[in-house]
Amino acid sequence: MIVLMAAVVVLTSCAGIAVTIYSVIQAKKAVKWAAESRSAHGQPIAPGTPMTKLGTVKDIDGQEFSLPVGSNAPWVLAFLSSECPACKQQLSRLRKYLRNHGIAPERAVSVVTGDPARLDGMTVELAGASRLLRVEEASTLMTELYVSRWPTYVVVDSADRVAFSSNSVARLAAFGFGNR
Numbered sequence: 001m002i003v004l005m006a007a008v009v010v011l012t013s014c015a016g017i018a019v020t021i022y023s024v025i026q027a028k029k030a031v032k033w034a035a036e037s038r039s040a041h042g043q044p045i046a047p048g049t050p051m052t053k054l055g056t057v058k059d060i061d062g063q064e065f066s067l068p069v070g071s072n073a074p075w076v077l078a079f080l081s082s083e084c085p086a087c088k089q090q091l092s093r094l095r096k097y098l099r100n101h102g103i104a105p106e107r108a109v110s111v112v113t114g115d116p117a118r119l120d121g122m123t124v125e126l127a128g129a130s131r132l133l134r135v136e137e138a139s140t141l142m143t144e145l146y147v148s149r150w151p152t153y154v155v156v157d158s159a160d161r162v163a164f165s166s167n168s169v170a171r172l173a174a175f176g177f178g179n180r
Contacts, residue, residue, distance in 0.1 A: 043165040043166060047165075049145060054069075068106065076098065077108075080150060082116075082118035082119050082122060084151060086167075109131050111135055155177060
């Protein structure tokens with residue numbers, strides 16, 4: 001009887017371990033699936049992803065404005081961090097991309113995160129080229145688009161859906177802008 005009870009305890013423990021292992025494997029598969037679905041097109045944000053209306057927000061200078069969602073024209077959205085070396089390295093190329101494609105500052109929005117004391121270089125480089133938002137003004141947008149890497153650049157089409165996204169201004173430039 002004692003041997004039978006010991007066997008039941010061992011089997012129950014093994015079953016519990018098996019269920020735990022199965023749960024961990026399923027969770028890892030779910031995370032992998034989410035990452036693959038976001039990058040299925042080799043882009044950080046899947047084409048066709050709808051943009052969220054945020055209403056009125058304040059830019060880094062405290063001026064109120066609205067994102068160009070619903071304007072029936074394409075626009076550019078950049079997610080940058082003051083802590084990100086690649087973001088800093090690509091600032092001049094982003095400015096050049098915006099200028100070369102004739103994208104007005106009201107059609108270019110840069111969401112910035114990181115240490116506010118380190119934003120000076122970004123604000124100087126993008127002054128007159130893009131509206132800058134602190135992440136607190138656009139956290140809903142970052143969450144809904146699953147932005148997890150900096151920099152992330154997005155071209156939003158005239159139907160307010162992601163047309164293209166990249167972590168590189170060079171790829172963004174290769175995609176272009178046009179009347180998408």
